[in-house]
Amino acid sequence: MKRTRYILLLLLLSAANIHLSMTAWAEDGHSLWLRMAAGDNPQVTGPACTATSELRQYWQGGQLELKKTRGYGDEDYTIACQDGKTTVMASTDAGLLYGAFRLLRMQQTGADMSRFNISSSPAYSLRLLNHWDNPNGTVERGFAGHSIFWPSVNDDILLLYARANASIGINGTVLNNVNAKPQALATENLQQVKHIADILRPYHIRVYLSVNFASPIHVGGLKTADPLDKEVRAWWKKKADEIYKLVPDFGGFLVKANSEGEPGPCDFGRSHADGANMMADALKPHKGIVMWRAFVYNPQDKDRAKQAYNEFMPLDGQFRPNVILQVKNGPVDFQPREPYSPLFTALQKTPMAAELQVTQEYLGAANHLVFLAPMWREFFDEIGVRSEESEVNKARQLLTPNSSLLTAVAGVANIGNDTNWCGHDFAQANWYALGRLAWDPSLKSETIADEWLRQTFTNDEHFVKPMTQLMVQSRETCVSYMMPLGLHHIFAGGHHYGPEPWYTEPGIRPDWTPAYYHRADAEGLGFDRTKNGTDAVSQYPAEVCSQLNDINSCPEKYLAWFHHVPWQHRMHSGRTFWDELCYKYAEGVSGARQMLAQWDAMKQYVDEERFNDIQRRLRIQARDAEWWRDACLLYFQQFSKLPIPQGIEHPVHNLDEMMQFKIRISMYENPVRGYTK
Ligand code: GCW
Numbered sequence: 001m002k003r004t005r006y007i008l009l010l011l012l013l014s015a016a017n018i019h020l021s022m023t024a025w026a027e028d029g030h031s032l033w034l035r036m037a038a039g040d041n042p043q044v045t046g047p048a049c050t051a052t053s054e055l056r057q058y059w060q061g062g063q064l065e066l067k068k069t070r071g072y073g074d075e076d077y078t079i080a081c082q083d084g085k086t087t088v089m090a091s092t093d094a095g096l097l098y099g100a101f102r103l104l105r106m107q108q109t110g111a112d113m114s115r116f117n118i119s120s121s122p123a124y125s126l127r128l129l130n131h132w133d134n135p136n137g138t139v140e141r142g143f144a145g146h147s148i149f150w151p152s153v154n155d156d157i158l159l160l161y162a163r164a165n166a167s168i169g170i171n172g173t174v175l176n177n178v179n180a181k182p183q184a185l186a187t188e189n190l191q192q193v194k195h196i197a198d199i200l201r202p203y204h205i206r207v208y209l210s211v212n213f214a215s216p217i218h219v220g221g222l223k224t225a226d227p228l229d230k231e232v233r234a235w236w237k238k239k240a241d242e243i244y245k246l247v248p249d250f251g252g253f254l255v256k257a258n259s260e261g262e263p264g265p266c267d268f269g270r271s272h273a274d275g276a277n278m279m280a281d282a283l284k285p286h287k288g289i290v291m292w293r294a295f296v297y298n299p300q301d302k303d304r305a306k307q308a309y310n311e312f313m314p315l316d317g318q319f320r321p322n323v324i325l326q327v328k329n330g331p332v333d334f335q336p337r338e339p340y341s342p343l344f345t346a347l348q349k350t351p352m353a354a355e356l357q358v359t360q361e362y363l364g365a366a367n368h369l370v371f372l373a374p375m376w377r378e379f380f381d382e383i384g385v386r387s388e389e390s391e392v393n394k395a396r397q398l399l400t401p402n403s404s405l406l407t408a409v410a411g412v413a414n415i416g417n418d419t420n421w422c423g424h425d426f427a428q429a430n431w432y433a434l435g436r437l438a439w440d441p442s443l444k445s446e447t448i449a450d451e452w453l454r455q456t457f458t459n460d461e462h463f464v465k466p467m468t469q470l471m472v473q474s475r476e477t478c479v480s481y482m483m484p485l486g487l488h489h490i491f492a493g494g495h496h497y498g499p500e501p502w503y504t505e506p507g508i509r510p511d512w513t514p515a516y517y518h519r520a521d522a523e524g525l526g527f528d529r530t531k532n533g534t535d536a537v538s539q540y541p542a543e544v545c546s547q548l549n550d551i552n553s554c555p556e557k558y559l560a561w562f563h564h565v566p567w568q569h570r571m572h573s574g575r576t577f578w579d580e581l582c583y584k585y586a587e588g589v590s591g592a593r594q595m596l597a598q599w600d601a602m603k604q605y606v607d608e609e610r611f612n613d614i615q616r617r618l619r620i621q622a623r624d625a626e627w628w629r630d631a632c633l634l635y636f637q638q639f640s641k642l643p644i645p646q647g648i649e650h651p652v653h654n655l656d657e658m659m660q661f662k663i664r665i666s667m668y669e670n671p672v673r674g675y676t677k
Pocket of ligand 1: 179334
């Protein structure tokens with residue numbers, strides 16, 4: 001009897017093992033955070049809509065009813081469970097959809113489902129992805145393969161893309177690069193836009209296009225693209241009509257104008273407002289919008305960080321109501337750390353979109369594990385958006401009476417046709433975080449990391465706890481080994497991956513060289529943006545301005561951003577600025593190594609395929625961190641002429657060697673090797 005039981009037990013165990021090795025352990029990251037087992041649940045009742053079919057397929061609980069009732073905002077929902085019965089209530093299909101995905105998230109993360117009553121509504125009405133995808137299939141600053149939209153699409157991929165976005169609240173997507181080819185608006189192209197829109201629509205995702213300002217010339221055959229020209233205006237109206245015939249819920253246009261060589265209204269002596277308003281007028285009858293980018297800078301100006309403000313502040317109040325000004329979170333360009341763009345607290349009448357970069361153009365591409373929620377939280381905190389975790393925010397809340405002007409969040413996507421979508425499995429977490437924060441910017445980074453890890457890997461606490469910590473710390477680690485204490489834009493020429501604080505070329509624009517930003521000399525390091533310098537500080541509200549202007553009250557994380565800091569300047573730690581810089585780089589390197597060690601300890605909780613790939617990338621990251629430290633400290637040491645303090649690890653390379661390193665990548669690829677000679 002005993003023996004039979006024993007054999008039975010063995011049989012059961014081995015069956016469980018086979019099951020494990022065939023399902024849970026064969027993972028390639030393709031399912032993202034949507035790893036629910038499919039089924040067909042007859043206990044789910046509701047109107048015929050996407051929410052009902054999603055829940056019918058993936059709901060593992062008991063009786064569930066979806067109900068449409070009046071009284072909710074367009075995307076709001078309530079979900080509740082009482083006496084064993086779960087209900088989703090909303091006024092629209094979209095509300096039901098978001099409620100459905102909330103339930104599935106709770107189910108996947110192992111939440112207590114016995115009794116709850118949750119209501120939710122989004123903080124921003126537009127929550128978008130921007131794809132920098134080109135018609136030939138390359139993705140600018142994309143590190144995960146080719147475009148999923150161009151030149152052709154795979155409908156299954158699009159469907160999963162739609163579900164993933166809906167599950168995190170994304171409700172719009174811009175299908176092509178802001179460096180837009182005129183052909184985006186050609187009639188053949190619009191057929192494909194329609195095809196994509198038809199697949200995304202059931203998931204409440206609208207499509208948008210980036211447009212080239214000179215399209216009337218290149219596509220329409222006109223002589224000019226002057227926004228005040230009658231024929232040009234008529235051309236845009238006709239184009240809009242054509243688009244809306246194919247895609248009745250088309251979202252609108254995103255425009256990069258007079259920036260980095262793109263055409264724009266200034267080419268015709270007109271203002272950004274003239275250009276944006278012309279397009280807004282064409283889209284208005286169809287309820288479309290224009291998202292006009294504020295990313296402009298010109299080599300003649302003294303300080304690149306001031307230019308968007310200088311150009312757009314005088315236009316505040318001149319835009320049509322269906323124009324949104326899309327502003328990057330920082331005043332320069334998606335650096336590992338930037339203070340917020342002063343436009344966010346200065347504009348009084350113009351609705352704004354915050355443009356955040358999900359793709360890691362300046363953060364180690366798809367080789368480095370950098371969880372970006374803490375960076376975006378920092379941004380939201382600093383512009384005074386409500387958050388539960390922030391101290392800064394409490395002080396700033398009153399500074400931004402106009403924060404209601406922030407109406408949209410746009411994330412520059414990190415998505416390509418790689419099997420796991422984002423190159424690095426952990427880069428999926430940044431796509432996830434973008435959606436979650438655009439819905440609710442008060443979420444803590446920990447919360448987002450925790451729920452993403454549970455859905456993407458496992459609910460096992462031994463994995464979730466340490467990995468949450470690792471993720472939350474990863475951004476600070478990256479800042480420390482790349483550009484601590486306010487340093488910025490000291491990347492190698494030609495790509496934005498490795499360090500080259502010395503980089504220059506004959507005839508190059510100064511604002512495209514690192515020396516323009518770091519200004520290292522015998523006296524110190526950093527860009528003087530105080531009142532005695534370029535006075536960029538004055539673009540911030542008075543209280544913030546005086547804090548930033550004084551080297552003793554300026555947050556140390558922004559020191560070299562706003563000040564030319566003397567090497568001997570005394571830091572809060574008691575160290576000199578030079579020593580602190582050395583310590584920060586050392587911290588960055590040890591942080592990167594710790595991530596690798598922590599991951600190595602997680603082997604038993606992760607399938608082999610993802611474990612190995614992530615480990616390989618973490619090793620690259622740890623080596624890159626050393627490379628950053630050595631290149632930067634050895635280079636800056638030529639100016640400081642100070643020793644690297646005792647008690648921390650010293651560079652393992654020498655400067656000449658560092659200056660020989662070159663990476664062979666283009667702006668369309670992930671560096672396959674950390675660096676090559
Ligand atoms: O960050 C810079 C990038 C460019 C990009 C530009 C922009 C799409 O290096 O690749 O172009 O910003 O945001 O327009």
